[in-house]
Amino acid sequence: MDRGHRTVAHTADVRIEAWAPDRDGCLAEAVAALVATFADTDGVPATGETTFELPVGDDDELLVGLLDEVIFRLETEGTLPLVTEAQPADGGLRVRWRTVDADAVELVGAVPKAVSLHALRFDRDATGWRCAVTVDV
Template sequence: MGRGHRAVLRTADVVVEAWADGREECLAETVQALVECCAQVGDAVPDACMLFVLVGESDEALLVAVLDEVIHQMEANGRMTVDVSVDERTVTTRGQVEVRLATVPVEAVERVATAPAALTVHGVSFGCVDGMWRARLQLDL
């Protein structure tokens, strides 16, 4: 099936869904869906890269932590993510992921909606079902 994502904007929230063969790819697809809710990044060329390591007590907690960082970059630092990569760390640091957000100033992209000022999520599901990783969550706007 490969990988992909979609987001459905509603009056007060957005439903984000993503799927991929692997956990890290599904995390990246979820980030792309979130970004596309509020901006058209087009061919924007990143001029900065943020690198951070996250640990989640569960896959759902990890997903929320990654999305929280993306929103923090938008709101606190004025940086829009235009590319993302997620890699699981080595065996000795199992459960941790290294996230790289390639970003541009928010002024460099066309804003299509207001980004969530804070991450308020409902109905988070993230896991492997029948060999395919799937993420689904509802974000308040």
């Protein structure tokens, strides 16, 4: 199974889907999908790096927490992740982002406000991990 993500048509909000052979890869693709809904980062070099940990939680909580962190950092620091590396850490998640200032990218869509829990999906099937998330804009 390859890694990837896409945006799915959704009334008034944005719906993203992501997939990868492993859970952490799927989480990274979900971050890329979220950023792609509102920013064109193609060819933009990373100018910063940050690491953080998400607390213990089930897979759904880690997915929502990670996407919420994208929105939080955009609002408070004006930064966006270009590359995401995630790995398990004591029941939680250790994340490393290579980042860029939001001013350095072209905004191409509505900036997300929150991650919705409605119709959230994050699970493993015979081919790998998949998630689907609705984002309020």
